[in-house]
Amino acid sequence: MAASRRPTLADVAREVGVSAKTVSRVLNQDGPVSARTRKQVLAAVAELGFQPNLMARNIRVGGPDTTIGLVVPDLGNPFFGAVAGGIEETVRDRGLTLLMGSSAEDAERERDLTDTFLGRRVSVLMVVPCEGADHAHLKIHRAAGLPVVFIDRPAVGLAADSVVSSNRSGTHDGVAHLIAHGHRRIGFIGDLPVRLYTRRERLSGYRSALQEAELTYDRSLVTSAHDQQAAAAATSRLLGLADPPTALVAGNNTVTLGMVAELARSERKDVAVVAFDDVPLAEVLEPALTVVAQDPGQIGRAAAATALARLDGDRGRARTVTVPTRLIVRGSGERPASAPHRA
The missing domain is CATH 1.10.260.40 (lambda repressor-like DNA-binding domains)
Structure with missing residues (x-):
């Protein structure tokens, strides 16, 4: 064959x-x-x-299927909605329809969804991998000509096209920005441990900025939060240390929301904040939120362009496209370092 x-x-x-x-x-x-x-x-x-064509069991149509299967971890996360919008915008004129499903950050669910899309004989498979997933089972499909593109995080166990943000350099820039404003004790709240690519890259960016400024990496200033409530509690813990941070970095948009809520609740206006990824209404906060902004729409467009090139006959080696982040200065990250707050 x-x-x-x-x-x-x-x-x-x-x-x-x-x-x-x-x-x-x-x-x-x-x-x-x-x-x-x-x-x-x-x-x-x-x-x-x-993979049996599940659709063909019920209907018979001429020509190949014209759908793209997209698996994301969370349909409610605006980041992935914007990614999907970028994909749809790019493929619409080619007559392709986007189908989406949520893995809920569960590796088994992700595998089930990819199998379902393969069974529907999609023209393209796109996946935002979740922690613990292995993609070796897709080797034979990619070798057989199916365009497979991974978004936000690379594949595990498979050489395949991927489109990612500049996670490490973006976080580095955000931390360096705080250091330039006099901060020496900078807390980091992320979704740890760092087995997942995005978490690992962002923490690496945090550490590299400290190292570049010859500041010691203090493990007590790094903590984990998976949802908004945990992020609020982590913020409170860090600011309650005997030698608390004067600035905080949020590792993702979920952490940002919890962090900002806790700072408002505790009326802490002395803490500088830089968030990785923008959030709705960031500009109307007081002060407005300084962020390392990703470009999810461009990530989606780049993923779609990669897939279309494969559909058009590109059989080159797997490649990674990195979409740059940008530091948006709004006020929260420009607060100067001050003496430690005492309750």
């Missing part, structure tokens, strides 16, 4: 030496087939990486 196309029902039939109808009976569990033949068909399906 040629490696430039995806395996078909006919390929499975040819591999086993039976008719396509017999293969269909095995896959649909419809009609008499011997146990030996069933075993041979299923073995060939696994070996070739064949």
Whole structure:
């Protein structure tokens, strides 16, 4: 079978030496087939990486499917909504339709969704990987010509196209900005541990900025939060230290919301803040929020452009596109360092 196309029902039939109808009976569990033949068909399906076309069981249409399957961790996160908007904007004129599903940051759920999209014979598969996922099972599909693009985080166990933000250099710039305003004790609240690519890169950017300024990395100033409530509690803990930070860095938009809420509740107007990723209404806060802004729309457009190039015949090696971040100065990150606050 040629490696430039995806395996078909006919390929499975040819591999086993039976008719396509017999293969269909095995896959649909419809009609008499011997146990030996069933075993041979299923073995060939696994070996070739064949995915049954689920849509074709109900309807018959001419030509290939014209959909893009996109798996994201959280449909409610505005970042991924903007990514999807960038994808849709780019592929609309090519007659492609975007289908989305949420993995809820669960590796098994992510695998189920990718299998579902593959079963629907999507033209392109796009995935925002979650922690603990392994993508080696997609090797055979990518080798068979299916464009597979990973967004925000690279694949694990698979050489595939990816589109990411400049997480490390962006966080470095944000911390360096605080250092330039006199801060020497800078807290970092992120979603730890750092097994996930984005978390690891942002913490590395934080550490590299400290190192560049010859400041000691203090583990007591680094803490974890997975949701807004935990971020608020982490903010309170850091500011309650005997030698508290004079500035804080939020590792993602969820942490930012919890951090800002706690600072407002405790009426702490002396703490400088830089957030990684912009948040709604950042400009109307007092002071307005200084952020390291990603460009999710451009990430989506770059992912779509990469996929379209693959559809148009690009068979080059897997590549990574890095979309730059930018520091937006609004006020919260420009507060000068002051004497430690005492309750």
